[in-house]
Amino acid sequence: MDESTKSPGPGEPLWSRRKFLGASATAAAGLMVVPRHVVGATQKKKAPSDTLNIACVGVGGMGFSDTRGVRSENIVALCDVDDEMVANLLRSEDLEPAEKAMYDKAAKYRDFRRMLEKEKGIDAITVTTPDHNHAVIAMAAIKLGKHVYVQKPLTHTVKEARLLAQAAKEAKVVTQMGNQGHAGEGARLICEWIWDGAIGDVFEAHCWTDRPIWPQGVDAPKEIPSVPSTLDWDVWLGPAPFRPYHPAYHPFKWRGLWDFGTGALGDMGAHIMDQPFWALKLKSPISVQASSTVFTKDYAPRAEVVTYEFAAREGMVPLTLTWWDGGLMPPRPAELEPGRMMGDEGGGCLFRGTKGLLMCSTYGENPRLIPETWMQEYKRPEKTIPRSPGIREEWIEAIKKGTKSTSDFSYSGPLTETMLLANVAVRLKDKNMKLLWDGEKMEFTNLPEANELLHFPYRPGWSL
Known part of the structure; x- marks a missing residue:
């Protein structure tokens, strides 16, 4: 040969x-x-x-x-x-x-x-x-x-x-x-408008998505087909627990498995929850609780509702943030015109403040004050947040200039932590309790067994 x-x-x-x-x-x-x-x-x-x-x-x-x-x-x-x-x-x-x-x-x-x-x-x-x-x-x-x-x-x-x-x-x-939505114009407008006091003190927010668009709430396949010669299955598994190869996992459809993915919230939360996280200057929540459809030992549920509570911070009042997925959505606000879509086909975000509402689409796009008549009357503030050339371009530019990108790990790390707490709450929903979270200590204070789900043992030979 x-x-x-x-x-x-x-x-x-x-x-x-x-x-x-x-x-x-x-x-x-x-x-x-x-x-x-x-x-x-x-x-x-x-x-x-x-x-x-x-x-x-x-x-x-x-x-x-x-x-x-x-x-x-x-x-x-x-x-x-x-x-x-x-x-x-x-x-x-x-x-x-x-x-x-x-x-x-x-x-x-x-x-x-x-x-x-x-x-x-x-x-x-x-x-x-x-x-x-x-x-x-x-x-x-x-x-x-x-x-x-x-x-x-x-x-x-x-x-x-x-x-x-x-x-x-x-x-x-x-x-x-x-x-990528973090680099968009919409994300910056949302911050500038909320910081301008457009809707007053924001005390409630909702985020939703149409995901999952892959299998969830099912059992893992039992067949053990041959590993394709083009694939290194051992490296694909990496630190995850060993399981035989199956085309139900690779490519793409791994997102719904606890061992490999983070479900709908992990997939889309980084886009949709990013909007309130940035605009409302969120850090760690103080509590999280969840309800969901059936999940299995292998797969996350097909739909879930997760509620977080955040304490007052940096001039912001306490906040309740609720996540909806699997086609579930928050109640339609009375202020929204009949026939008008909430967000877009993929999802969206709704902020409720003491003076009114702000709504945007999946990636922070098309932010609008609700109702539209109020949007038309609103005098927009000066643009104060530097605009981004794009999520990757921004990173490259920061490397060359020795500066900091806007979704660097000091920001996206806490955002990811907050998102992933939801998966712990979902898996422990039958405990029928609100999980209390100490972000500084990185631990749940009222249910010690929940802390075991903050990480998992790596396969031998793998470590951080």
Whole structure:
């Protein structure tokens, strides 16, 4: 068999040795920092010293978008446990010629650990994998001083979110969670209007989504099919408990499983709960309680309602925030015009204050005061929050300028912690009690067994 057609072993680059050496040489050349004046850099052509060397971990699904979203830089490595995901990227008709050439030259890996070991010149990485692998990959990169962009939700467990935020702060690396709505105009308008007092003191908020759009509330399949030759199932499992491969898990449909995903709230909370979290200056809640449809030992429920309470903070009054998913929605406010949709088809957010209401769509888009006649009368305040070039572009810019991105782990860590407390409350709903939370100590104070669900034991060989 020709070496270029051999199937790689676990953790090995996907290309032949000849191609790998060629790609490594190309990547190594890209590591040379050449002064701007030497190459005569202009606004039309960046000097190598202006370009980051980025490795992308997970290139299928949302990883396709995240990889292409950083193509302004030098992508030196592509890592995915499934060869088909890399192949799909490389044969996409959406690629520009220079972009495809860059991906072709990039070193290819299945195992991120092998990639980080061999690719010494990486400046930053993107992480777009199933939720259960986010923390171990991001932490490995942070420990090496790499800047990190992690797709939402930031982590799989509450403890992982806390530890990642702490590690990023200590390492002084630039981080960002991939909740793209946070970079949008709508999110900024919501903050500016609420801080302007447009609806008075906000004491109630509701967030809802049409998710899940994948299986939940079911039992895991019992069949044990063969693992595709293109997939490294062991690395895909990462720190999660072992279970046999099944196409019901990979690709995409892993989100509803407790072992791999974080359910509908973990998927969309980073977008929708982000709006009240930022605008209302939220940190840790003081309590959480939940109700839901049936869930199983393997899968989250198909629908749930979760209620959080937050104490007064930074000039803000106490708040009750309620999350709805699975098609459930909050009561329609009397102030909303008949026939007018609440949010959009995917979900939305509603703020109620002492002077009125504000409503927005799924990603913070199209914020409006309710009713529309009030919106038309409202004198909008000056725009005071810096506008973002985009969630990925903002991260890249912050790395180059040595500044801070707006959804870095100091912000997205606490947001993720708050979101994931809901999954603990759902799993313990039959205790028939409101769970009291001490955010500083990271513990439930009235039900010790709930603290066991803040993290899970990793498989042997895996750690943070």
